[in-house]
Amino acid sequence: MQDVTPEPSGPVASGPGEDPSQEERRQLQLQSLRSDPAALAKLRNDPDGCATLMGLAEHSQWLPDRMLATIYLAITFPNDPRVGRYLFDRLSHARVADRASVLAAILANHGHDECAMAQVVATFGQSPPGVMADLLAECLKPDGLLAGLAPMGIPEDAWADWVFAARSAPLHLLQRNDLQSLILDITRRDPDGPVERTFEHIVGGWTQRPPQPPARKAWVFEQGWDDTTRERVQRARIRAQFVEQAERETNPDIRIQVLKNLAKMDELYRKRPIPDTPPMPVRRRVMRFVTAAPAQFAAWADLAESARVLLGRIADQHPKWPSIDGYVQELDSIYRRRLPGWEQIHFRFDTDLERREERIVARMANFPDAAAVRRSLETLLFERPAIWPKVWDECDYTFEPVGWRRTAWTVLTASHLAVAEAIELARRIIDLGPWDKEARKSKESIIAVVTAWPNDAQVLAFVAEAAGRAELGEFVRNDIAGRLHKAAPG
Secondary structure (H helix, E strand, O other), X not given: OOOOOOOOOOOOOOOOOOOOHHHHHHHHHHHHHHHOOOHHHHHHOOOOHHHHHHHHHHHOOOHHHHHHHHHHHHHHOOOOHHHXXXXXXXXXXXXXXXXXXXXXXXXXXXXXXXXXXHHHHHHHHOOOHHHHHHHHHHHHOOHHHHOOOOOOOOOHHHHHHHHHHHHOHHHHHOOOHHHXXXXXXXXXXXXXXXXXXXHHHHHHHHHOOOOOOOOEEEEEEEEEEOHHHHHHXXXXXXXXXXXXXXXXXOOHHHHHHHHHHHHHHHHHHHHOOOOOOOOOEEEEEEXXXXXXXXXXXXXXXXXXXXXHHHHHHHHHOOOOOOOHHHHHHHHHOHHHHOOOOOOOOOOOOOOHHHHHHHHHHHHHOOOOOHHHHHHHHHHHXXXXXXXXXXXXXXXXXXXXXXXXXXXHHHHHHHHHOOHHHHHHHHHHHHOOOOOOOOOHHHHHHHHHHHHHOOOOHHHHHHHHHHOOOOOOOHHHHHHHHHHHHHHOOO
């Protein structure tokens, strides 16, 4: 299988014939924007400011620099037609890692523009499934990109409005007929692919807990007292709490400890005295979250309902085979059926086939003939080779079932097999011998049974019986012992 390596977040190679000092100048410009609140205002009034930010957004060496420049560009020149054309071009042609900030900029600046949103959907449709899944995730979960950002030079109110607009993106997109049709089409042509899995992962929980409207920040002035007066009041309040606790405490040992703490606090206050100045009234600018209007809550509730309906329509596209063998044939045809371009930037390894197989076996488990389900899953586990994990470097030391085999074991031990029957299946698999890469299948069968019933006497006897087998190495014995230890009472 092919490894899927994310596109690098930096550095970006200089263009053909580019002077290396160009990158140094970009770094100085970005440093100025990060440290000088007036630097952005200078660019805003500079005839070449828009082109300068475009160059920084496209050619800066590191991904965070390009993201920052993209946001500055979108907020500083929101109505410049050059910026709109530039952003849509970048959305179509930039590396996937750069498209998240570009998409956020488009959604924040043009979320209410029908033509712009139609163009966004069209860009989704022209993207490979993996890229479409990543872009869809950015639309439905825009909080991650903007969390913690507070760029210099942008007024707080303007930044709050821009972030609110970007986080309202799901309302502008998910209820569009063209996007819903596109999602249904790609999930029909590429069942269990990255678009279906991403969409299901994000909106699956909305049916139980509808998404809340994004919080909108506002700054207000409040009347208060100067810092010295506030500190003096705070100290008096804390001291009064200690005194009150000491007076009502009936346990003498606790009362002594409270008085000791009070004495330590008084000593600290004596070392850090407060000037005896008269109270001074002051006005303070403070941030408050604006409560969403009832119409906003209703709109997000409607969005959750639309997501629920769309999830149901996607699920209905999967065939319900008249025979259990139909699911086995579907399992075996994944290589032929999946569309190219399934890679997603967030996954380093090729686990796409495994995730598709898991979902097919999960649907197989819902077949109405329970005896057929049990018979088919047992046969698959017995006849087919183990799956080796590819998610982390130490995978050779993990011997639990992986992929569809994990799903099959979980279904069998939860609903179809008694303890003795599961142990017998594991024995049959062990008796096959160490033919599949050092008997990984034998080891996974033991761990599957131990995981399902870690405290059962029959399982403990089975573990003792299997402990002496040559197939079990020290890592497997330690794994089993750890699972039994975690499950032990107390």
